[in-house]
Amino acid sequence: MTDQRKPRAVRGTLSPGSIAESALTLGDQEGPESMTARRIAAYVGCDPMTLYRHFANRIALLDAVADLAVGDVLLPDDRAPWVTRLRETLANTRRTALAHPGIAPHIAARPPLGPHGQQIGRMLLGALQDAGLGDEETVATSQVLIAYLSSSIAMAVATHGQRDDRWTEAVRALRTIGQVSTESMPAVGSIEQFTLGLDLLLNGLQLRTTTGSQAQGGR
Amino acid sequence: MTDQRKPRAVRGTLSPGSIAESALTLGDQEGPESMTARRIAAYVGCDPMTLYRHFANRIALLDAVADLAVGDVLLPDDRAPWVTRLRETLANTRRTALAHPGIAPHIAARPPLGPHGQQIGRMLLGALQDAGLGDEETVATSQVLIAYLSSSIAMAVATHGQRDDRWTEAVRALRTIGQVSTESMPAVGSIEQFTLGLDLLLNGLQLRTTTGSQAQGGR
């Protein structure tokens, strides 16, 4: 990641950072379909090719924009209870990602692993370690949490931006199973649905850790 | 390259189902980058525009291919314990999706909600109900499981197909936290990592249900 040879200061104030910032602003205003190399170049006022002197390719540029966006995430105090740290970190990341509609789909598809993303990752790992999990469990659990977060963002983007006919249709069809009444249920991708699943994950985690006994793998 | 039985398109034999089947075969052989309207049309031997008389757009076509692919998923017996049903359904779906590399990214991005996808969804909901969960918990939990499954497929595709430098770099950087030794850990996207997280989810679920008391949501 540090092998990016940064040439001398290019004309004026153009740099990977300034390009990513401009692209983020553009995406905030115009949405995901504006995040093409050509439209970003037009917005920052340079030739499309100039972007490729600062980034290896379009994906690398979007990675930078994504990590920049999650830099807005407000991280909880290290001294808060570990459950609180997990809940707030995840909820704030979701909210921040959705506040940047242009790059949110990319964040969902590719967890940002730049400096800001790593900071979030460290917060999650630290909280899980404080919960008393071992190393392997810590990493595995963090992946479960990140997976849930990513999918939640993706679902929120899909249902907000487009139509949710596909989901409502499927949920309706699923009413044939048992007595599940789908009428009064929170919509897929909604904050209510996200919170429900999050509570479920965190409660399960709390039970595991407070039980004192390590549950053995099933099968 | 080794086209066993490429359906020589004869007029009249073209249908949404046959198109989706051909596209699935093409994707199996040539990968995700082959799933464009033009290449699919060339493979089935028709004009690109002919596809649009059977599908509203390219996404709808891929949705059909995705649902066709998950039709291969072997579903467990309804009489198996609910934990077994969940574990096998999720593991088999992941394996089947990855066995179809061309459409796997689409499956990860958009859970198939056609007839086959709904069958899988019904299996999950039924198992969760048998676990003793209420309606809201059942739906929320199913979404958590689907989220984990989707992200796991996406990560496996990303790390297998491309390079995982991004992840290894990030995991290495995270070694600064605590005493987490990342050297001997299963790779992101691997089956071992998937199983670890899956056991974690299922154990949490088992603990919740066998405790007899319903854990209350935090905050």
Added chain:
DNA sequence: ACCTGAACACCGTTCAAGT
């Protein structure tokens, strides 16, 4: 009326020409 192929409005990226 139905079908389709040319055309439109884009892509990401290469590369050779210009400075």
Added chain:
DNA sequence: ACCTGAACACCGTTCAAGT
């Protein structure tokens, strides 16, 4: 040596012309 704009090899989809 550095920069860049034209060009390449594609996209998904529209639409008018042809049958």
